[in-house]
Amino acid sequence: MLEDIWKKRPLIISGPCSAETEEQLIQTASRLSTIGKVDVLRAGVWKPRTKPGMFEGVGTIGLPWLLQAKKITGLPTTVEVASAKHVEDALKFEVDILWIGARTTANPFSVQALADAIKGINIPVFIKNPINADIDLWSGAIERIQKAGIEKVGLIHRGFSNYGNTEYRNAPMWHLPIEMKRRFPEMMLLCDPSHICGNRTLLQTVAQKAIDLDFDGLMIESHITPDQALSDANQQVTPEALAEMLNSLIWRKGHTNKQEFITALATLREQISHVDDELIALLTHRMNIVEKIGQYKRDNNVTILQTNHWNDILQKAIKKGEELGLSEEFIIKYFAAVHLESINHQNKVMNS
Numbered sequence: 001m002l003e004d005i006w007k008k009r010p011l012i013i014s015g016p017c018s019a020e021t022e023e024q025l026i027q028t029a030s031r032l033s034t035i036g037k038v039d040v041l042r043a044g045v046w047k048p049r050t051k052p053g054m055f056e057g058v059g060t061i062g063l064p065w066l067l068q069a070k071k072i073t074g075l076p077t078t079v080e081v082a083s084a085k086h087v088e089d090a091l092k093f094e095v096d097i098l099w100i101g102a103r104t105t106a107n108p109f110s111v112q113a114l115a116d117a118i119k120g121i122n123i124p125v126f127i128k129n130p131i132n133a134d135i136d137l138w139s140g141a142i143e144r145i146q147k148a149g150i151e152k153v154g155l156i157h158r159g160f161s162n163y164g165n166t167e168y169r170n171a172p173m174w175h176l177p178i179e180m181k182r183r184f185p186e187m188m189l190l191c192d193p194s195h196i197c198g199n200r201t202l203l204q205t206v207a208q209k210a211i212d213l214d215f216d217g218l219m220i221e222s223h224i225t226p227d228q229a230l231s232d233a234n235q236q237v238t239p240e241a242l243a244e245m246l247n248s249l250i251w252r253k254g255h256t257n258k259q260e261f262i263t264a265l266a267t268l269r270e271q272i273s274h275v276d277d278e279l280i281a282l283l284t285h286r287m288n289i290v291e292k293i294g295q296y297k298r299d300n301n302v303t304i305l306q307t308n309h310w311n312d313i314l315q316k317a318i319k320k321g322e323e324l325g326l327s328e329e330f331i332i333k334y335f336a337a338v339h340l341e342s343i344n345h346q347n348k349v350m351n352s
C-alpha cells in the first residue's frame with residue numbers, strides 16, 4: 001500500500017505543524033480524511049525552534065496519537081526526525097515515512113547519524129532542502145541516505161533563509177529545486193508552500209507555481225484551529241480551506257501526445273534555439289569589443305571598473321527593459337553577469 005502511495009501523483013501530505021494534543025491530531029486527521037484529497041498525515045513531535053522557550057513539540061508521547069490517527073483514518077503517517085533516538089521511537093510507533101528537516105539537512109554530522117540509524121530499514125525518507133542555499137549540501141544528504149540502503153528517497157523544497165524582510169518567510173529560489181530535478185530526474189520532488197510563505201495569503205500562488213514547474217506534489221500544514229496553533233499559526237489552514245485550495249489549483253501534466261501541440265512546440269523551440277545562438281554570438285562580439293577597450297586601458301594605465309559609467313549602462317538598461325516588459329530584477333541580474341564576464345576579459349588583456 002505504501003508502494004502505491006509513493007507512486008501517487010500528485011502526492012499530498014498534510015497535517016499540523018505540531019501534534020499538540022491527541023484530540024487536535026485525531027480531529028485534524030479525520031477532517032483531512034473526510035475531504036479525501038490527502039495521502040499522508042504529517043505532524044511534528046520534535047520541533048527544531050530557532051529560539052528556546054518556543055513550543056518545542058510534545059515529544060515521544062505524540063507518537064501514539066499519530067498511530068491512533070492512522071488506525072482511525074487509514075492515512076499513513078510521517079514525522080520529522082533529527083536523531084537516532086527519534087528514528088527508534090518513530091519506528092516503534094509504526095511511522096510510515098520519515099522526513100529530515102531543513103535545519104538537520106544543513107548538518108552533515110546529523111544526517112550521517114540518521115543514515116546510520118536507518119541503515120537496513122526499508123523506510124521511505126523525505127529530505128527537506130537545507131536552510132541555506134547550498135545545493136551540494138542537499139545532494140550530499142541524499143547520498144548519505146542512499147548509501148544507507150534507502151531506496152525511497154524524496155525531496156521537499158521549503159525555501160531558504162534570508163536576511164531582512166521579504167514577502168516570503170523563506171525565499172523559494174526556484175532555480176535551486178529546478179537544478180535538483182536536473183541532478184536527480186527520477187527523484188520525487190514535493191513543494192512545502194507553508195514554510196516558504198509563512199502566511200496563508202501566498203500559499204495558493206506558490207503551490208500553483210510548484211505545479212507549473214512539474215513538482216510531484218505538496219506538503220501543506222493544516223490545523224483544526226490554525227490561529228490557536230502552538231507553532232507556525234500564521235501559515236496553517238483548516239482542512240476545509242486546504243480542500244478549497246487544492247480544488248482551485250490547476251494540475252498540469254508533464255507532456256501530451258497531441259500532435260498539434262508537439263509540432264507547435266517543436267517549431268517554437270527551434271526559434272528559441274536560433275535566438276539563443278544569436279545571443280551567444282552577440283555576447284562574444286561584445287567581449288571582443290571589451291577586450292579592445294582593455295588594451296586601451298592597459299596602455300593608458302586606467303582602471304577596469306568605471307563605476308559611473310557602469311551605473312549609467314545599468315540605469316539605461318533598466319529603463320529600456322521596463323519599456324519592453326523585462327523586469328528590473330532580471331535586467332540587474334543579467335547585466336551583472338555580463339559586466340562580470342567583461343571585467344574578466346579585460347583583466348586577462350590587462351594582465352597578460
Ligand code: PEP
Nearest residue numbers: 017101102103128158195
Ligand atoms: C516543519 O515541517 O514543521 C518544519 C519544521 O519544517 P522545516 O524543516 O522546513 O523548517
Ligand code: MN
Nearest residue numbers: 017221231232
Ligand atoms: Mn511548521
